[in-house]
Amino acid sequence: MLGEINLLIIRLVLVVSALWLAQANLFASQLYSELALKENRDNIIISPLAVRSVLAMLFIAAEGQTRADLKRVLRLHGETKFLSVAEFRKNVNIESKAMELKIAYRIFLDSKYPIEENFQATAEYFLNSTAESVDFENTKEVAKVINKFLEEKTNKKFKDAVQPADISSYTTLFLANGFYFKSKWAKPFKKIGLQRPFYFTPVAHVPVVMYGKTDELLYGDIPHLSAKGVEIPYKDSNLSMLIILPNHRTDKLKHWENLLLRMDYRTLNAKFQRTxxxxxxxxxxxSYETGLNSVLQSMGLKRLYINPDFTSMTRKMGLRLSNLKHKGIIEVNSKTDDGSEYSDNELNMNQLPKDFIVDHQFIFIVKDPVRLYFMGRVLKPQ
Structure with a gap:
């Protein structure tokens, strides 16, 4: 079956991959906005890449209208399943002295539903993952199995992402994904001595230790969001963090996030300049975990929970999605490597720098030039 993917198709994939990745960013904006508007917790982080990848596995499993719904919401392109999921072939896990980036996802299927070999081969080839049979009658044991998978794939950075309460004897299909990300900056930050206020409303604040540097960065205004942004590169990679900071202190960031619903994040820094x-x-x-059932249904995937067609994964009928559990950890370690403190003497006085003081609520995006890995917000630093 996989032999059908010939060199001509692979070359075609390379030509149109940029268009596919642009569509992935539009999926990311909808996913984040739907989650942010429903979530009451201060700080959130999600990996649109991980969520889209595990749903792409369901796309491989799906037929009929279920397949059509997933293709539309995931913004996949291609006349065949192979072409539609070819963009996922790239392995995004990175582990180096400067960076640790781990993304994990897997389908867990009740053992009453035999898994088709062709599905397993296709999912492993394109998404480097497979479906695993478990006995959902034993909720405690299944939770251990899923947690063991996530822990191993993220170098044991977090534990117990899935609780027995997330599963029931009626569960037939469970999607699990998680991620861990930590990296050094290309140019390290340095500690700025005394604590400074971080405002979570226009007047209320909490004390935080701030870290600073002066660096040549992409910087600019985002007028339609009444915000400004800066892009900070990570060390020894093409990844960077884009910080979107409202121009004024606010307690309305959750409402402001609604503006992101239809936004293509590739264009946010289109007019930025290096300065x-x-x-x-x-x-x-x-450290954040959540179920995404209500979010997926709001995005147009209600059919996954009612009467889906997953006959490319199993011939037995009656299978439906019970839960998609997402957990992730991001560490933004602005601490300098040598413990030194920041000094204004480091400023390049030949060019007066732009001030970018992150002392109130903000949104951040971790990305490379074409792919968006993580998105989140910080209402109160922790």
């Missing part, structure tokens, strides 16, 4: 920037920001770590 000297004096940036200050707090350290923060976000």
């Amino acid at each position: 000297n920037v004096h940036i200050q920001m707090p350290r923060f770590k976000i």
